[in-house]
Amino acid sequence: MKNIDELLSSLSLTNHISLQDIPKMDLYIDQVIELFEEGFKETKRDKKEKILTKTMVNNYAKGKLFFPVQNKKYSKEHIMLMSLIYQLKGALSIKDIKDCLQILNKEIVESDFNLGEFYESYLHLYFNNVSTFQDDLQEKAEAVREKLDSIDEKNKLEMERTLLIASLVSTSNLYRRAAEKLVDEISDEEDKS
Incomplete structure (x- = not known):
C-alpha cells in the first residue's frame, strides 16, 4: 500500500475555485470550462477525464440546477453554483442537487443574497x-495495519489495501x-408548503 502521506499528496485536496479565481465579468461556456479544467x-x-463539458453545463441548465443564463454568459454566481454542483455530484443525484440548491437559486433571483459569502463559508x-x-485517513490506515498485523500472508499488502478501501x-x-x-x-418541507 502506498505511503499514506504520498496518497494524501496525490489527492490534490487543496484544489478548488476560489472567489479570486472567478473573473468579475461574465464568461462564455468555453471560458467556464477552461476555468474548471484549470482549477481542478x-x-x-x-488525463482524458473531463471536469466539466458543454453537455454537463447544458444538462445542469435544463435541469434547473442554477438560475437562467443571460445572453449565453455565465455570471460569478453561476460559476460558484457550478463549483458546488461539481462537489455535490460525487455523492448526490442530480435531483438531490437541484433540491439542495433550490433555495440558493431562489434567493439569488429574488433578493440581494450574497452567494459569495455563502461560497466562502463553504470553502472554509x-x-x-x-x-x-487527513487525520482520519491516517487513523484508518493504522487501524487496518493493526487488524492485519497477525496475518503472515504473502498478500498482506493487497489485503491491507482492500480493507482500507472497504473502510x-x-x-x-x-x-x-x-x-x-x-x-x-x-x-418534505417543500411538499408541505
Whole structure:
C-alpha cells in the first residue's frame, strides 16, 4: 500500500475555485470550462477525464440546477453554483442537487443574497474537512495495519489495501446517506408548503 502521506499528496485536496479565481465579468461556456479544467486539473484520475463539458453545463441548465443564463454568459454566481454542483455530484443525484440548491437559486433571483459569502463559508468548511480527512485517513490506515498485523500472508499488502478501501467506502456511504436524509427533509418541507 502506498505511503499514506504520498496518497494524501496525490489527492490534490487543496484544489478548488476560489472567489479570486472567478473573473468579475461574465464568461462564455468555453471560458467556464477552461476555468474548471484549470482549477481542478490535479484532481483527475486520468488525463482524458473531463471536469466539466458543454453537455454537463447544458444538462445542469435544463435541469434547473442554477438560475437562467443571460445572453449565453455565465455570471460569478453561476460559476460558484457550478463549483458546488461539481462537489455535490460525487455523492448526490442530480435531483438531490437541484433540491439542495433550490433555495440558493431562489434567493439569488429574488433578493440581494450574497452567494459569495455563502461560497466562502463553504470553502472554509471544505478546508476544515480536508484537515479532518487527513487525520482520519491516517487513523484508518493504522487501524487496518493493526487488524492485519497477525496475518503472515504473502498478500498482506493487497489485503491491507482492500480493507482500507472497504473502510473508506463504508465511511463515504454513511456520509452520503446522512446528506440524502437532509435533502429528503428539504423535499418534505417543500411538499408541505
